Amino acid sequence: MTDIREDIRASGHLFVGRMPEGKRLPALEYVDFNECPLAFGTLCDHRCDENVPPVCQGISRRSWRSMPGYHPITALVRRP
Numbered sequence: 001m002t003d004i005r006e007d008i009r010a011s012g013h014l015f016v017g018r019m020p021e022g023k024r025l026p027a028l029e030y031v032d033f034n035e036c037p038l039a040f041g042t043l044c045d046h047r048c049d050e051n052v053p054p055v056c057q058g059i060s061r062r063s064w065r066s067m068p069g070y071h072p073i074t075a076l077v078r079r080p
Contacts, residue, residue: 005031008039015043018052 012028023046030039046052 004036008036008043011040012043015047015052019046019050023050 008031009028012024015024024043027039027042027046030036030042
């Protein structure tokens, strides 16, 4: 089983190129201070504020469930 901190960092990596680095990276820094709920919530807030699509083009709901590293927390980030 993976650590929740790794899952949040992996979720944040999904936004590379789709969310400004100035918002994505500071949100992920909260993980370093054991503020995982704050990190995840901030990523979600920025996703909404920046109107970032929840799913990358070319990735269907069916296919991302079979991707390596799939975890329910990443499903929350990708949910439309």
